[in-house]
Amino acid sequence: MHRFANPARFLRIANALLPWLTVGTVACLGIGLYMALFASPPDYQQGETVRIMYVHVPSAWMALFIYVFIAIASACSLIWRHPLADVAAKAASPIGAGFAFLTLVTGSLWGEPMWGTWWVWDARLTSMLVLFFLYLGHMALMGAFEEQSRGYRAAAVLALVGVINIPIIKFSVDWWSTLHQPASVIRLDGPTIDPSMLWPLLIMGLGFKLFFATLLIVRMKSELMAARVRALSLAQLRNA
Amino acid sequence: MEEFLNMGGYAVYVWPSYGLTALFMIALTLSSLHTLSKRKRQLAELEAKRPPRRAPRTAQPQTAQPQTAPTQTAQESSSS
Numbered sequence: 001m002h003r004f005a006n007p008a009r010f011l012r013i014a015n016a017l018l019p020w021l022t023v024g025t026v027a028c029l030g031i032g033l034y035m036a037l038f039a040s041p042p043d044y045q046q047g048e049t050v051r052i053m054y055v056h057v058p059s060a061w062m063a064l065f066i067y068v069f070i071a072i073a074s075a076c077s078l079i080w081r082h083p084l085a086d087v088a089a090k091a092a093s094p095i096g097a098g099f100a101f102l103t104l105v106t107g108s109l110w111g112e113p114m115w116g117t118w119w120v121w122d123a124r125l126t127s128m129l130v131l132f133f134l135y136l137g138h139m140a141l142m143g144a145f146e147e148q149s150r151g152y153r154a155a156a157v158l159a160l161v162g163v164i165n166i167p168i169i170k171f172s173v174d175w176w177s178t179l180h181q182p183a184s185v186i187r188l189d190g191p192t193i194d195p196s197m198l199w200p201l202l203i204m205g206l207g208f209k210l211f212f213a214t215l216l217i218v219r220m221k222s223e224l225m226a227a228r229v230r231a232l233s234l235a236q237l238r239n240a
Numbered sequence: 241m242e243e244f245l246n247m248g249g250y251a252v253y254v255w256p257s258y259g260l261t262a263l264f265m266i267a268l269t270l271s272s273l274h275t276l277s278k279r280k281r282q283l284a285e286l287e288a289k290r291p292p293r294r295a296p297r298t299a300q301p302q303t304a305q306p307q308t309a310p311t312q313t314a315q316e317s318s319s320s
Contacts, residue, residue, distance in 0.1 A: 048248035225279035232286040
């Protein structure tokens with residue numbers, strides 16, 4: 001891990017990966033969209049609304065995945081003072097917040113025709129809303145202090161405390177009675193969803209993940225440059 | 241085509257879901273790329289302004305000190 005601590009080395013690897021990630025993202029999202037909208041069947045119960053699942057479920061996976069990513073980066077920042085860890089957490093947070101928001105909105109858009117309601121205060125939906133607020137809090141704390149490192153520390157502590165919410169979201173459908181359907185893909189006895197719907201879902205999921213990786217690199221590059229801009233302007237102020 | 245757009249009567253739920261997802265992903269990509277190019281520009285400007293070689297820094301504060309030191313002692317002696 002520490003071999004990547006040097007931003008120059010990170011930037012070299014990131015720049016080499018970026019074109020491949022971009023191509024992979026576009027390809028997966030293109031194929032995934034085609035399969036989700038044209039090449040997959042309507043559900044025998046849900047009809048065409050099942051197509052909402054192909055954006056709802058990957059968004060939810062990403063919202064959880066990115067939060068865990070931020071929590072791990074925060075731990076690296078607090079324990080080892082890894083210089084890239086805060087940069088990674090800061091770059092990832094708005095992407096995760098966006099996916100958490102999309103999960104809530106697309107879930108509502110599916111819930112209205114299928115459950116007959118936009119929203120219920122049950123365990124799965126409420127814990128997802130809490131995740132969205134955790135993201136907002138994390139973003140706010142990162143920029144809340146004049147001295148940047150203080151904000152980063154506070155945000156890292158919030159991210160680590162909030163990670164308790166992740167297993168709660170995942171298992172909320174098993175622990176409490178809820179309107180939300182239980183897991184049908186990531187379960188011990190294998191997926192229960194039909195392959196004609198599983199494949200478009202998995203390809204969309206991969207596309208979303210690659211999208212995150214691509215955007216993360218772009219945003220981390222920005223963040224590293226911003227740090228260099230700050231350092232250079234300070235040096236010039238001192239010299240003037 | 242019309243049947244496809246109609247989504248079995250659920251068009252008002254299906255298309256906004258896809259539309260919002262696409263909107264978020266495209267908007268965040270554009271704003272991230274915009275920030276990156278802005279930072280690149282700022283950095284290029286600063287690098288251009290930077291002097292090619294830094295002057296030896298230790299010389300400056302030492303020459304400044306003797307100038308301030310006499311005035312300080314003069315103030316102190318006048319007040320006591």
